[in-house]
Amino acid sequence: MDPQTQHGGRGPTSHGHVTLAQVARQAGVSAQSVSNALNNPDRVAAETRKRILAAVEELGYEPNLSARALRNRSSSLIAFKMRPARPDKASMLMDDFLYVLNASAVEAGYHLILCHAEDGPAGEIKAYRDLLKKTSIDAFILAETHRNDDRVAALRSWGVPFASFGRSWDGDEDVAWVDVDGRAGTRAATAHVAAQGHTRIGHIGWLEESELGQDRREGWLDACRERGLDTDLQAAVADSLENGRQAAHRMLDAARPATALVCTSDTLALGVMRALHERGLRPGVDVAITGYDDSPTAALVSPGLTTLRQPIDEVGRQLIQAVDNLMAGDPRTPQHVLLEPELIVRDSSLPGRRDTR
Amino acid sequence: MDPQTQHGGRGPTSHGHVTLAQVARQAGVSAQSVSNALNNPDRVAAETRKRILAAVEELGYEPNLSARALRNRSSSLIAFKMRPARPDKASMLMDDFLYVLNASAVEAGYHLILCHAEDGPAGEIKAYRDLLKKTSIDAFILAETHRNDDRVAALRSWGVPFASFGRSWDGDEDVAWVDVDGRAGTRAATAHVAAQGHTRIGHIGWLEESELGQDRREGWLDACRERGLDTDLQAAVADSLENGRQAAHRMLDAARPATALVCTSDTLALGVMRALHERGLRPGVDVAITGYDDSPTAALVSPGLTTLRQPIDEVGRQLIQAVDNLMAGDPRTPQHVLLEPELIVRDSSLPGRRDTR
């Protein structure tokens, strides 16, 4: 039988999609051989393979992901759920984060699909379930995981690969995560202001129930203890500018007032700046301030806010690599990656330079 | 033949997916009838339909999108390409925008998929093409379109439904777009400072080649002309804090200096604030400032920055509705929606209240 005619392929489809069958016809082989040439190169003869790849190239063949998804129960899709942006929050991490997450995903041969859920963990879990039922998502990326996170439990019980941005603080060793070492970062920020000569260093952080906040607080405690400094000036508040402002006023009204304030977020630090402003005090000169996140705002206010920048690019890359490993059935224990934040020093923590170029 | 056994359905799959065949068996009908009951209700008898829907409910059936995509050449996926966040930019619109875009998409029965491309329009178009070849994307959402946008031309030539955030300024009446009326917004901001008694109102905007920037500038011109004010104080610069700062210095050094500065972005306005700071002038009290975008920073700086908020939620909703209409083959001309921004008045433009609660 003439190999030129024996296989299907009704010529180029009107929609411009090139199929395996068309490539097969062009190369004078069966569709399966084309599939093998692309996915299992060692199953076809080198000579044939060359011919097939030439045909692939010539016709511009791209495998149809829907068909592949149907056949393989695997869609090359990684799902991520965005949270609604909180109005009071300065952090723009999400924007950058999504960008690199997607870039890394594409580089690794996946695509990012966003999922949407009503607020609350129950709604989120339901959304994940629905998505899984209808699309055979390959993996999930979680953000802002916390102790006893129901989402983690759910995904684990379903056996779906996932990785989370944020440690699973309850020691789930079998969960892949990537996180930034807030303790080390806050310790560095505290050390930095101590190096400027400050001895009354206050800390304004989040409520105790936040593992993330507690971790960062420990860094401040570490640095103070290392230097024999008092740790009496501390506040645990919800993350908002107003709370930062009030806490700052309290610490400046203390019998032995703070001369430096280390904050768990830029939002709180900006509240501190507002408090100083109200008192006619100059950030940096009169009171040193540090934040956390390197939100765009930190660079834009005057004076610039000293803060900690999370290596968000690296976080995204590592997360994708983590799920990729999981899906490759990599037998080694799930990845745990703890990255160091970078201290960005600006004028808000420097006594010398007043911001007047 | 016993309807309970005549149809496929090898019992619940191990993966927990429920298929049409399983529902069909449960309801004692064929798979096609189940499909019809869900997609073409009037093709099945009311009685049967009720029975089928009960089975669907009981088994928790959800149609498999991969199979549907393969069969229908339509994936329920809407693609959107993120741009890398520019470090100097205060705007956090993207974050919110994506959230509502996705929420609206899900509500309309779609999912949002992110696409990634090397920088530049050519890379972006190639990315769109690749995505189309492999996934039968239903529609695209573009952002930041400009005159003679190659992406618009490409998508149009391929016949793919799309809608853009941003007008196609070259009068392509057959392109669906949603935009925010920057001219009206800037006019309102200018009118607002004029109402505070300012008569020397400068404008710091983007370079002339930006249609968006030019549109906003027109609003300032409108407001000045309506009041017979001079329009000699204007700057056209690239969007950065430093450029805003320098332009502000120039306008404050003028023979008849500005007492109010209307800016095309929050970033520029924050540069102005830095310039005032450097001169010991007080925003609002000495010089009124307005920005554009209501970036998170605008609310966080002291004093708060008067700015224009884009109804980003509505933009997202309208964009999805636009592509939905296009895909439904709605014969009416593509949607063009021009929304009004909202003037958010804060202390940076108010002489009376000094920020000292």
Place this chain on the structure above:
DNA sequence: CCGACGGCTTTTAACGTTAATATCCACACA
């Protein structure tokens, strides 16, 4: 000289859905 084997390739069947077509059945009409 026969059977087994191994390398390479093709064939078959299936993933879950749906458009198009075929079948069935009750009823109306000649």
Place this chain on the structure above:
DNA sequence: TGTGTGGATATTAACGTTAAAAGCCGTCGG
């Protein structure tokens, strides 16, 4: 009694891919 007719339902085939099985053919060992 036969012949349409039309509504409801069932069957077939196809979307593009790939795992599994089967086929082909030359070679090697007994």
